[in-house]
Amino acid sequence: MPNNETIALEGVIQHVFAHRFTISTDDGSLILADLGPKGAEVFPLQQGLSISVEGERRPSEIKVTRISAEGLEPVMIEHKKPHHKSRGVHQSDLVDLEVVKEALEAKGWSIVGEVRRKPKHFEILARRSGDELSELHVDFSGEIYKQKPAKELQLDAGQRQ
Template identity: 60%
Template sequence: MPHHDTVALEGTIEHVFAHRFTLTADGQTHLADLTPKGLEAFPLQAGLHVSIAGERRPSEIKVTRIAAAGRAPVTIEHKKPHHGPGHKYPDMPADPGHVLGAVKAAGWTPDQELRRKPKHFEVLARQDNGPWTELHVDFAGTIYKRKPADAEKWGLAV
């Protein structure tokens, strides 16, 4: 997981795009993300002078705190991706054969195309003649996420 620097800026909101906005600070323009929940707690408007703090990501600043004169400061919590209760990625090599074996042992019939991600594999599979499902399987063979297969992503005929 990449390390993201924490930044604090003070400036003027120039443009608002739903829960994202551009902030002009120190002669530079920054894209910031307040999240939909953050927007409910702190409505944005162009021309508002604010101070923000957050994590600088490659594409934007994930705002964790925002304040303006005459308004109460708001803290925004960014939820981490959900990988099931207590799921931790195992520290082991990525073995596609092991992952396919685990999927089959769990009663799934996998398509032979696996998609390798940094900490898991995505596997297209189905049970009996049921609908195709996208499985997320960690390197230990644990299926920790199931979702309906996206026909466009997997090239399935609908």
């Protein structure tokens, strides 16, 4: 989100909606402000109260960082940033690879080499007793949905050179 400007204004609280409220200014504007749940716990929002606020102007409201009123101590409010997961996290990172390995072993496969994680599956080099080496594409539940014999893998590698 782009940096929003910090503004200061004075007015009278017209309406209170939990931690949000409207401020009526001298020029007749009605402005929505957000104190945040924790801010509302430490500053009493009351209809008709004359206040001064400072905060960050957002498209829909002012995110209040300081609020004061006559006869009340000024309150500073810190709005914590939301903790979003990294966009780089794939569903495969949340899957227990051991579950997938156990499912393959139960089907008679032995894993050879490194397991490669892909966004929607694992690529695993494996073989069954007596069978040739194969590349398996395995979904997160351990089901094999694609199997390439080692001969095809060698051809693919030779074509890439």
